[in-house]
Amino acid sequence: MPVIEMRGIKREYRMETKSSKSKKNKAADVVIVRALRGVDFFAEEGEFISVMGPSGSGKSTMMNILGCLDKPSGGTYSLDGIETSSSDSDTFAYIRNIKIGFVFQSFNLLARTTALENVELPLFYRRDKTMDNVKRKEAAIKALKEVGLEGRMDHFPSQLSGGQQQRVAIARAMVNDPAFILADEPTGNLDTGMTLEIMGLFQQLNKLGKTIIMVTHEPELAVYTKRIITLRDGMLVSDKTVEDRRNAQDDLAQWNKEHVLLADSA
Ligand SMILES: Nc1ncnc2c1ncn2[C@@H]1O[C@H](COP(=O)(O)OP(=O)(O)O)[C@@H](O)[C@H]1O
Numbered sequence: 725m726p727v728i729e730m731r732g733i734k735r736e737y738r739m740e741t742k743s744s745k746s747k748k749n750k751a752a753d754v755v756i757v758r759a760l761r762g763v764d765f766f767a768e769e770g771e772f773i774s775v776m777g778p779s780g781s782g783k784s785t786m787m788n789i790l791g792c793l794d795k796p797s798g799g800t801y802s803l804d805g806i807e808t809s810s811s812d813s814d815t816f817a818y819i820r821n822i823k824i825g826f827v828f829q830s831f832n833l834l835a836r837t838t839a840l841e842n843v844e845l846p847l848f849y850r851r852d853k854t855m856d857n858v859k860r861k862e863a864a865i866k867a868l869k870e871v872g873l874e875g876r877m878d879h880f881p882s883q884l885s886g887g888q889q890q891r892v893a894i895a896r897a898m899v900n901d902p903a904f905i906l907a908d909e910p911t912g913n914l915d916t917g918m919t920l921e922i923m924g925l926f927q928q929l930n931k932l933g934k935t936i937i938m939v940t941h942e943p944e945l946a947v948y949t950k951r952i953i954t955l956r957d958g959m960l961v962s963d964k965t966v967e968d969r970r971n972a973q974d975d976l977a978q979w980n981k982e983h984v985l986l987a988d989s990a
């Protein structure tokens with residue numbers, strides 16, 4: 725069973741232009757923007773997919789629908805076997821909280837909360853009565869270990885580097901063992917070294933079986949994923965397997981080498 729099954733997904737935005745106050749030609753002043761025009765998209769467990777496309781092609785719209793933040797105007801979207809389009813708003817929010825792990829460009833960590841507490845947060849959404857404080861803490865510690873931050877659990881976000889903050893966010897995304905991780909330009913605020921570090925972490929997590937979908941406009945990051953889908957004008961125009969996938973840990977080692985050399989010769 726695919727993790728994601730999207731069939732004929734459409735999303736139209738209705739926009740009223742300023743002059744629609746004049747009653748005479750009201751109909752003519754409503755513009756329908758067709759942000760997605762019938763997208764079919766399937767993803768299996770264990771995939772690592774980039775969503776690419778130029779500005780305005782529909783990436784954010786697609787991401788919002790994938791992440792159950794928005795419902796399509798047409799088509800069906802089934803996540804982990806659950807049909808989302810027809811679910812009521814409570815179920816829709818529940819699916820979002822339990823089935824999807826979000827990673828954003830800006831990390832979105834709570835500032836006055838430790839790394840450990842940030843990672844524990846999503847566990848409060850679970851309708852699971854056996855999930856007590858001890859189990860929550862255990863699960864959060866496990867997730868922080870998986871991203872290599874066991875030594876920083878009591879740190880506040882301001883005491884962590886950008887790369888480390890994004891690791892906390894990735895641990896938070898994984899703590900509920902979601903059906904997939906949805907990352908939106910996850911390295912947009914990071915320098916080259918930290919970017920390679922995060923891509924290496926994603927590759928490592930994917931190797932362990934995590935399903936990852938990453939929206940990016942950078943082709944040099946997409947080469948670390950396994951499959952690239954490209955949107956254009958609200959249509960899925962290309963779906964390709966990455967042939968020469970790069971290894972981010974190797975690239976990071978190389979980058980560090982060059983960096984050290986530069987520092988030496990300076
Ligand atoms: N809330 C909205 N209201 C009206 N039009 C929108 C809205 N959101 C997006 N659009 C339009 O839908 C199209 C796709 O936008 P978007 O999904 O943000 O593309 P991308 O993320 O690839 O830049 C664009 O033409 C954009 O102007």
Ligand SMILES: [Mg+2]
Pocket residue numbers: 783784785
């Ligand atoms: Mg966008």
